[in-house]
Amino acid sequence: MSDKLFSYPELHASYLPNPLTTGMDVTLTCDTTLSPNRSATELQFAFYRDGQNVQEFGSSNKYQIQSIQPVDFGYFTCEVKTVTNSVRKKSRIIYVRKQDLFSFPRIKVSPQEVTEDVEMTLTCYTSYSYVTGQLFAFYRDGEMVQAFSSSNKFQVQSVKLKDSRNYTCEITTSNYNVKKRSRVLHIQIQELFSFPQIELSPQVMIEREKMTLTCNITARDSANLLFAFYRDGEMVQGFSPSNKYQVQAVKLEDSGNYTCEVRTSNYNVKKKSRVLHIQILGPTSQTYWQTILITCLSVLLLIVVILAFVFRHKLVQAVRKQYRYQPKRGVSRNAKEKRHQQSHISDSLDLKFITVQLEKD
Template sequence: MFQLFFSLSELFSPPQIKVRPDQVTEGDHMNITCDTELSPHRETTELQFAFYRNGHNVQGFSLSNQYGVPSAQLEDSGNYTCEVQTPTGSVRKRSNMAHIHIQGAAARPVLSFSPNWAPILTGDSVTLTCNGARPAQGNERYTWYRDSNPIPGVEQQNYTIQGAEIEHRGRYQCQNGTSERSAALQLPVSDDKVILQAPPGAHEGEELTLRCYTRPEYKTTNTAVFYRNKLTIRPLGSDSLVLGGAQTHMSGSYSCQTKLHDKDQGITITYTSAEEHVSVTELFSSPQIKVRPDQVTEGDHMNITCDTELSPHRETTELQFAFYRNGHNVQGFSLSNQYGVPSAQLEDSGKYTCEVQTPTGSVRKRSNMAHIHIQGAAARPVLSFSPNWAPILTGDSVTLTCNGARPAQGNERYTWYRGSNPIPGVEQQNYTIQGAQREHSGRYQCQNGTSERSAPLQLTVSDGELPTPALRVPRNDKECDAT
């Protein structure tokens, strides 16, 4: 009885989750890779990758085998898995589960004012709050600074100034436990009758409102005129001016004008405030495209990073990133600022940009354009047989083809091997065996130009009779692979 044994090869190995750095601390750049290896006979197969945390998708299927978190937070801890599939989904595999624990760090606190106006008038009250992770148990002390000098006797999270005086003005910072000091916020204190107020430290995308603020003993109406750079931007109306979502171009010198009633003299006068410079700060810097390695060769692992920096006053803001090639989206908005191509091909060349936005889309910025050129490499060829059956009988004919990138101009020679020995006189892409004999059996490889040799394929020639009908299977069969 004739017996035939054949094996079904994996198209790609079971994926493995890898995380860098090995121990992630709050605020670190965390990078997770979904690592798999294609069969040497299917090295040009395109794969897609997706990532999950606690079973919930955090990055949908794309060509990137990396998921990056620019500034890891405690809530990014969890059980991570990744999934790899062919574009049709005919082969899909899920990785092992990796538990990633983000260690807490003494995060830099953020200072805020309540009410959120600056400047303030003498006699007003304001509460300063040191926002951020609470200090470690046993080190609950807060430290407050004015113009870099510690403020004695204040060790709580909130610091209230009752009846502000001129000497209270200055640059304030706070520190919780052993954390860094917060970024500084300026508190101006004025003894004028009328002042133009704005939220201190306004950032892009935030609602921006100005108001014409008057000492209560003088105020007669709730009306005012507003000026920017000495030009009227709104005629007489409410004493508040809503500018909407803040943009950096709104920065400038603002003032207001209103009518005051002097109770002692019994007269009403028109009074214009001093000019106040209102600055709208970038929420995050314009993104920059960075590619590694600097020069990408066909087959290299290419990694593209969308690099931006948050304002120190808004370091906990969540950002989303997307990537484009020649204007077409290659990775949709996600928390990952990286797009990776495990094995770059010539068609991955192009003009790349990235886009960064807040979750609401209130602030969105696009990067510069980076032209990435993938240099051609002598790709490892893939050997195939036609007709694609095994084994064959003595007397049959079979054509072996060396598939892959054509060799460089001037080096068009193909080399064929049987059992690691060169086959003399065969230098073409196709090698045909007419009237096969048993001595033609063996492990065949090919090489085009200066490429690597192909993975070997076994050709078996039998001089015995096969049962009728003959039982044959395609060589190099792959799991659910229709090629």
């Protein structure tokens, strides 16, 4: 029956459910319930931290810690017993320690893939928080871009390539006593379109010929892009959807430094090409260059003919040399002598014919 004299004690901390911070006053209470028919029984209470007694048995069921410090943290239990020590019961353990007011913040970007000229939103959030009235700030490459405020968002209306940076956010309490900063989030802004390249057609321009300049880009969406062309810094064709500039019959004064520029319809993104120098050649210049070209081709053709002749000559010599030192097989010695006699007779007849002719003369 004695084991039902009172219930097993339960230990409660005064700061719960709020987080415990250094400097707070903490009260631990050891609660138990006496049996109705033994309500007059006198009980005594003791408290332990990490198994060591911190308050001896007494009539008070409370243990107080003023201005709690890290050395006061630990695993606490309480014990209840009768004055006669006939019944003793211990509570379960509770862990008294400093708790974070809020978790370390995280930063995220929306949309996940950020392209030039779109609105970018950064959000700073925590997984848990025991306080209200938090303040948020945002940093880019370590420099503050939005001071502490109640807003946990940072927005850029029309992002540019230069906004590709490392971003962090920071949270603090309203009294600035506790601050925590997020990890770095690197954001790479994607190009809406590449830097333009200006191209000339044809590559050599002669006076009175048609000239075409093309402004080439690689774009995600070219529907809302406009193109313009410049000569020596002066606009020669205003912004329009066409990426070509044409001159039907160029003149010498059309020579110059040309560039093209591409922009969005809202003017938020602009990009200009490198300079392309164009020199218009006159008719004299055309004849001159044609003469040089024909001369070069003639010289090249002559070299080819000479080389072919030399090669043929050497080939013929090689064949003759080989034939001379390698007589045909199967030819008898008598046949060789017969050919020699025939050659000698032919030479004699030729000599007689020449003699007769001289006598007639």
